[in-house]
Amino acid sequence: MEPAAIDERGKHARWLERSALTASAAVAIISLLALLGWFLDLPLLRSVLPGHVSMKPNTAIGMLLAATALASCARPGRLPPWVSGWASLAVGLLGAATLSQHLFDIELGIDDLLLPDGLESAVGRQPARMSELTAIAFLLVGSIGLMACRRIGAWFAQVLALALLATGLFALSAYGFAMGAENLQLPFLPLGLNTAVCVFLLALGWLVSQPGGGLARVLASPGLGGELGRRTLGPALVAPVVVAFVAQLVVGRNWLTEGAAITGMAVASGLFVTGLVWWGADLLDRLERERAHSRQLQASVHTDDLTGVGNRRAFDEALAALLARRAKGGSPVCLLMLDLDNFKRYNDTHGHLAGDRALRLAGALLRAAIRPGDLAARYGGEEFAVLLPGIDQERALMVAERLCRDFRVADWPDAPVTISLGVAEAFAGESPESLVSRADAALYLAKAAGRDRAVAAQSPSA
Numbered sequence: 001m002e003p004a005a006i007d008e009r010g011k012h013a014r015w016l017e018r019s020a021l022t023a024s025a026a027v028a029i030i031s032l033l034a035l036l037g038w039f040l041d042l043p044l045l046r047s048v049l050p051g052h053v054s055m056k057p058n059t060a061i062g063m064l065l066a067a068t069a070l071a072s073c074a075r076p077g078r079l080p081p082w083v084s085g086w087a088s089l090a091v092g093l094l095g096a097a098t099l100s101q102h103l104f105d106i107e108l109g110i111d112d113l114l115l116p117d118g119l120e121s122a123v124g125r126q127p128a129r130m131s132e133l134t135a136i137a138f139l140l141v142g143s144i145g146l147m148a149c150r151r152i153g154a155w156f157a158q159v160l161a162l163a164l165l166a167t168g169l170f171a172l173s174a175y176g177f178a179m180g181a182e183n184l185q186l187p188f189l190p191l192g193l194n195t196a197v198c199v200f201l202l203a204l205g206w207l208v209s210q211p212g213g214g215l216a217r218v219l220a221s222p223g224l225g226g227e228l229g230r231r232t233l234g235p236a237l238v239a240p241v242v243v244a245f246v247a248q249l250v251v252g253r254n255w256l257t258e259g260a261a262i263t264g265m266a267v268a269s270g271l272f273v274t275g276l277v278w279w280g281a282d283l284l285d286r287l288e289r290e291r292a293h294s295r296q297l298q299a300s301v302h303t304d305d306l307t308g309v310g311n312r313r314a315f316d317e318a319l320a321a322l323l324a325r326r327a328k329g330g331s332p333v334c335l336l337m338l339d340l341d342n343f344k345r346y347n348d349t350h351g352h353l354a355g356d357r358a359l360r361l362a363g364a365l366l367r368a369a370i371r372p373g374d375l376a377a378r379y380g381g382e383e384f385a386v387l388l389p390g391i392d393q394e395r396a397l398m399v400a401e402r403l404c405r406d407f408r409v410a411d412w413p414d415a416p417v418t419i420s421l422g423v424a425e426a427f428a429g430e431s432p433e434s435l436v437s438r439a440d441a442a443l444y445l446a447k448a449a450g451r452d453r454a455v456a457a458q459s460p461s462a
């Protein structure tokens, strides 16, 4: 992968990591406010909408632990490594214990835990038990935390995070019922709006907390898929909740019959999906055109107009990159410096325009002769340079002799043109200037020996 693409991936991965930390901070704040609401007897903080279900104190404690586990997993090293494990275990146990109370009709004494004296009545029922949905969410959060942080079953942890997301979405949309209906007929105990939001945030946080792999990998990708995912995932998650919430609200308040609400919900969902696909297609189309345009610009910045080969800037950048890699023990790099023979006389005899035609054909011959990964560039005037990574000087000399032959037999429009070449292989740690000057010295020797030939450079020790 190109360094720029790695940078882009790193940028998006950091954004995802920050999103996971933000989700964890939001959950911590919401649950701290709920706890404060209980101890100061402020219904607004406990339930967000006074008169509706509150976040229980033991739920708030569970949320705080879940937020801690998520934060320490998303940004390892900030907290001691055992924190995420123990916090996840505690949340998972709280969920499992509450769920077994629901399932087996037993009393483990965790429902009224932390409830200040006299405020039991605020819960509105006894025991003040957290909803089955919250208990399931805690069980999932605990399992995800235990698996994800130890990098065991990372894929399974992501599947559980999706199940957690479904729980959060269900809890949020079911809240429409709580707001609309006078007598709730839910198949589970209702849960507070703040609790439902926290479950949703925890699910999102866990899904994006490991951008290196799993479902979050594509979100960190610098490609078009990553761009599409980052822009459409939010609306795609929120819209169904809003649709279901509104449908339940209007049914609960008897504004519409259930049948009409279901039809409305189906139509709204269909319209939303159509809109999202349309928007996604338009986005991809626009991004692809922008990228093609910027690739074109990038190419034109690095191309010589007359000959179509790379320009001096392209050559300097490629040479520096190849020599840096060579210095770190990378594969060999050879340089051919190549000059059209007696070109001043050619121009003087056939005219400058004929000279330009010859230079154009020289560029075409070079482009046709090199392999992908090599670079031919116009070094200046009628001098060209060819970079050949991955081959030694002996093979580079053979390439140079082949080029000499190609030029000799080419169909020149005005008069034949020959070339002389200097060939040099870079030694580890050699500077660009030194390599160019050794190849130039060899080119000078080729000219001095009668032109139309290739000469290998002396090794620096010789």
Ligand SMILES: Nc1nc2c(ncn2[C@@H]2O[C@H](COP(=O)(O)OP(=O)(O)OP(=O)(O)O)[C@@H](O)[C@H]2O)c(=O)[nH]1
Residues within 6 Å of the ligand: 306, 339, 340, 341, 342, 343, 344, 345, 347, 351, 352, 353, 354, 355, 356, 359, 380, 381, 382, 447, 451
């Ligand atoms: N037509 C044309 N000529 C160019 C261009 N760039 C450089 N030249 C000419 O290339 C010629 C280079 O001449 P010299 O450097 O004296 O070398 P030479 O005549 O090729 O002789 P040797 O290199 O010794 O074989 C000069 O006359 C330049 O004007 C160009 O873009 N178009």
